[in-house]
Amino acid sequence: xxxxxxxxxxxxxxxxxxxxxxxxxxxxxxxxxxxxxxxxxxxxxxxxxxxxxxxxxxxxxxxxxxxxxxxxxxxxxxxxxxxxxxxxxxxxxxxxxxxxxxxxxxxxxxxxxxxxxxxxxxxxxxxxxxxxxxxxxxxxxxxxxxxxxxxxxxxxxxxxxxxxxxxxxxxxxxxxxxxxxxxxxxxxxxxxxxxxxxxxxxxxxxxxxxxxxxxxxxxxxxxxxxxxxxxxxxxxxxxxxxxxxxxxxxxxxxxxxxxxxxxxxxxxxxxxxxxxxxxxxxxxxxxxxxxxxxxxxxxxxxxxxxxxxxxxxxxxxxxxxxxxxxxxxxxxxxxxxxxxxxxxxxxxxxxxxxxxxxxxxxxxxxxxxxxxxxxxxxxxxxxxxxxxxxxxxxxxxxxx
Ligand SMILES: [Zn+2]
Numbered sequence: 119x120x121x122x123x124x125x126x127x128x129x130x131x132x133x134x135x136x137x138x139x140x141x142x143x144x145x146x147x148x149x150x151x152x153x154x155x156x157x158x159x160x161x162x163x164x165x166x167x168x169x170x171x172x173x174x175x176x177x178x179x180x181x182x183x184x185x186x187x188x189x190x191x192x193x194x195x196x197x198x199x200x201x202x203x204x205x206x207x208x209x210x211x212x213x214x215x216x217x218x219x220x221x222x223x224x225x226x227x228x229x230x231x232x233x234x235x236x237x238x239x240x241x242x243x244x245x246x247x248x249x250x251x252x253x254x255x256x257x258x259x260x261x262x263x264x265x266x267x268x269x270x271x272x273x274x275x276x277x278x279x280x281x282x283x284x285x286x287x288x289x290x291x292x293x294x295x296x297x298x299x300x301x302x303x304x305x306x307x308x309x310x311x312x313x314x315x316x317x318x319x320x321x322x323x324x325x326x327x328x329x330x331x332x333x334x335x336x337x338x339x340x341x342x343x344x345x346x347x348x349x350x351x352x353x354x355x356x357x358x359x360x361x362x363x364x365x366x367x368x369x370x371x372x373x374x375x376x377x378x379x380x381x382x383x384x385x386x387x388x389x390x391x392x393x394x395x396x397x398x399x400x401x402x403x404x405x406x407x408x409x410x411x412x413x414x415x416x417x418x419x420x421x422x423x424x425x426x427x428x429x430x431x432x433x434x435x436x437x438x439x440x441x442x443x444x445x446x447x448x449x450x451x452x453x454x455x456x457x458x459x460x461x462x463x464x465x466x467x468x469x470x471x472x473x474x475x476x477x478x479x480x481x482x483x484x485x486x487x488x489x490x491x492x493x494x495x496x497x498x499x500x501x502x503x504x505x506x507x508x509x510x511x512x513x514x515x516x517x518x
Contacts, residue, residue, distance in 0.1 A: 253280060319343070
């Protein structure tokens with residue numbers, strides 16, 4: 119194998135051979151790429167192999183890099199702690215197969231958030247690609263584990279200021295369709311085909327449809343902080359945002375598949391509802407500080423102390439034991455999907471790569487191993503643990 123430093127500086131074609139996830143399932147073949155972009159998938163290219171770096175991973179799996187739409191932290195780092203932590207996180211998540219992500223920011227009080235986002239927006243990742251910032255609030259109705267007094271009224275001027283603050287990255291907002299006057303601000307958030315996520319909500323069917331009509335297109339940590347509507351007519355099962363989203367096959371959803379946040383049967387239900395057309399069910403981590411480490415206690419910003427009981431366990435506030443994100447890593451989420459949903463590796467990987475790429479409107483460049491796509495790939499061993507991670511054609515992680 120070539121040294122990493124050599125591979126990062128080369129302009130030569132790189133050939134990665136192994137058990138490649140193609141459009142026709144796994145095939146023992148090769149992926150060829152140069153200048154960060156896949157040029158061919160197949161054994162024979164007719165090219166002179168002397169001008170290439172050839173890396174053969176044997177029977178290991180070569181799959182598209184994972185894309186995490188929703189993550190707050192990893193190991194001892196938290197996005198909400200600032201740019202130094204963000205830089206560390208972008209590096210560490212390579213180890214778990216993430217090649218692109220939306221760093222997710224908790225809401226702050228008005229006047230504090232703009233300056234903070236500007237400090238994050240100057241970060242240029244040397245690890246996984248930053249595809250935008252996910253703002254989980256302040257325009258949400260139910261706080262969940264977020265700080266209660268950071269929730270804001272629907273204010274168009276504030277939306278514009280937040281969008282401005284994250285430039286050159288885009289702002290992907292999570293909103294609640296039942297927040298007063300939310301329909302005034304969704305079109306601002308959805309401008310330029312930016313996805314708008316729904317979450318932290320007890321919206322009714324009408325409110326949900328109104329949000330969708332204006333551009334809301336995805337539900338994040340679906341079922342979590344989507345409480346059941348009250349029974350108003352004995353004997354009649356009430357419907358609300360969950361049913362409205364399941365009934366609309368255009369709307370995509372994502373799940374924290376750690377075995378606690380959502381029952382696998384509810385994920386299977388969503389997979390059936392979204393079975394027509396391209397996949398609309400995604401895996402996220404919603405990982406918090408402490409994820410990837412062994413059991414321990416950590417400080418989740420202003421939310422106070424949290425605890426992880428075992429590796430991969432949900433994060434819980436020590437004060438009241440309530441859920442506060444997960445201790446998942448994305449490779450574990452993929453393995454969990456295979457086990458809990460009884461699906462194969464290719465389907466589980468698709469939920470963590472092509473499907474989230476589609477949510478973000480980058481499915482023509484990311485999430486698939488095919489000519490013309492970015493060379494963002496993960497090499498997995500026989501037990502589906504990460505051996506290598508490639509971003510933009512550079513080998514940025516190798517298991518030691
Ligand atoms: Zn979150």
